[in-house]
Amino acid sequence: MIVKNILKVLTLVLFSSFCHAQVTQIEPQQLIQQIENEKLLVIFDVRTEDEYNRGHIKGAINIPYNQLLKNQDKITAYKDQPVILYCHSGRRAKIAAGTLQKLGFTKLIDLKGHMILWEQLRYPLVK
Numbered sequence: 001m002i003v004k005n006i007l008k009v010l011t012l013v014l015f016s017s018f019c020h021a022q023v024t025q026i027e028p029q030q031l032i033q034q035i036e037n038e039k040l041l042v043i044f045d046v047r048t049e050d051e052y053n054r055g056h057i058k059g060a061i062n063i064p065y066n067q068l069l070k071n072q073d074k075i076t077a078y079k080d081q082p083v084i085l086y087c088h089s090g091r092r093a094k095i096a097a098g099t100l101q102k103l104g105f106t107k108l109i110d111l112k113g114h115m116i117l118w119e120q121l122r123y124p125l126v127k
Contacts, residue, residue: 023085023097023108023109023110024108024109024110025109025110025111025112026084026109026110026111026112027112028111028112028113028117028118028121028123029121031057031084031111032123035057035058035059041059041082041084042061042078042081042082042083042084043057043059043060043061043083043084043085043086044060044061044063044075044083044084044085044086044096045057045060045061045062045063045086045087046063046064046065046068046085046086046087046092046093046095046096047062047064047065047087047088047092047115048064049062049064051088053127054127055125055126055127056125056126057086057118057123057125057126058124058126060086060126063075064092065087065092065093065095065096065099066095068096068099068100068103069099069103072103075100075103076103078105079103079104079105080106080107081107082107082108082109083100083105083107083108083109084109084110084111085097085100085108085109085110085111086110086111086114086115086118087114087115088114088115088116089114089115089116090110090113090114093110093111093114094110097110
């Protein structure tokens, strides 16, 4: 009985580690270099459409965090690629990462400092 329970716990731990891949981080300086070098990037801006229109990172795709499930058909093409997430402060990007993990995304990258730091560094925005 004890061995059976231990196996159940180990199975759950192993399964949950596959379902919730770790989200890594990218520094704004690294991202700006990749953009300047014209690297092919997938960047999700998970802020509102209004925030996006006021200024966003070059190449970013705007899908508000609370609309990711509604837009599954548009984003599943990126499922196996590294996807950089950002919002204003990080809260919505964290929620978005959880949603995307449930949809099978495993290569998620959080922009360190999000828009707050990006704007402090005076990095370019597309309007």
